[in-house]
Amino acid sequence: MQTYVAGLDRGASADPRAGLVVRNDLSAAGKGSADGYVDLVTSPSGTYLQWDSNGDGWLDSEGGKVALATAPVELRLERTSESTMTGYYRTSPERPWSQVGTAPLTGADAELDAGITATANSTRATPTATFLRTRFWDEPESVDAVGVGTVARRAPALPETVGVTLAGGGRTTSAVDWEPVGETAYAVAGTFTVRGAVEGTGLVAVATVTVAPWPVHGAVGREVTFTAGGFAPGEAVSVALRTHRSLPLGEVTATDGGTVTPRFVVPRVRPGGYDLVLRGASSGTKLVLRLVVRPGHGS
Structure with missing residues (x-):
């Protein structure tokens, strides 16, 4: 488990202590x-x-001190084997965990109680410790951002599950119950968000839906641009016009939010409607739009 000791007020104690405990x-x-x-x-x-080295219920041994790791500090205590516990610290959430040391477990059960502890190490003082963000490693901490793409007048296909990061850095997936989406939300090109309850976590997922225009209008020899979404962040997305064959129109890179804004000149084709295919190189995501081509000036 881990915690953030945000403050440790001595309260007249020469050696107050606060942190994590198992027994x-x-x-x-x-x-x-x-x-x-x-x-x-x-x-x-x-x-x-x-630690208690002889099983008599008293803490009688201690490891070496990390002098720089004083409050405020984040602490992590992990059972690394049936007979050992390993401690870690970091001075801010942006920094990596550093090991404090390893302590033996004497007479430990397969499952241990765990919690926070604070002591004056004295009967004549009352220190105060402030703990924040105390959690077990397998507790859900955050939900992945979700990006979804669709076209106007087509309901978005929201994912059934979302990625969840655990407090200890592990990963899992959980089902999500999305709120209803009305037809007006995707009636025209633009963006909107949908919230959903992530089952068993108490967390809320947020999906950003990018609605591409339907159809896209263009003229021969003129530049066309629009925005579409639902791709993997940073992936290359190809753009092609499907006639009797596939005409490559270029490639764009998806943003961190999974959106792309292609720009291309409409090739010399007959006026009419054509499929415009966007395909993600790594995700395989395919979004098919409709390009309506009109004659260019002087055609």
Whole structure:
């Protein structure tokens, strides 16, 4: 699990400590009451691990201190084997985790209680610790942004699942229940957003829907441009006109939001309607629009 120790007020204590703790049973206090006892704490002198080495219910051993890791600091305590716990710290969410050390687990059960802890390490002081963003590693933390493409008057196909990042950095997918989308939302070219409840997480997914025009109008020899979406961020998207054969019109790169804005000159073809095919090179996403061609000036 991990937490952010946002502050540690000494409260007249010379050595207050605050952080994460595991034990077979955190509800049972006192000597000999519970095995598998390890904590990872920050103090004015740094961050370090403590553990019960002989199974008597008291923290009697400690590892080396990381002097720079004082509050405010993020702490992470991970069970790295049946008999060891490893502690980590980082000074901001943008920085990578650094290892504090590894502590042995004595008499630990297969499953441990885990929580936060704060102590004055004294009976004559009352320090105050502030904890934020305390969570277990497998707790959902954020949902991937969703980009969807469609054309005017065609309902968007929203994904049944979305990617979810866990607090510990792991990844999973979860089903999403999207809110209803009215026909007026995609009646004309433009963008709109749809929200959906991500099942079992308490999180909300947001899909940005890009509606491309239908049809696209152009004249022979004139430049045409429009915006479409639903592609993978950064992928190359080819544009081709489908007549009796496929006429390549160029290639564009999708934005971070998965949208593209092709620009091309309408080739010399007969006036009429043609399929305009956009295809993502890496995702395989295909979006078919309609290009209505009229004669160019002087044609």
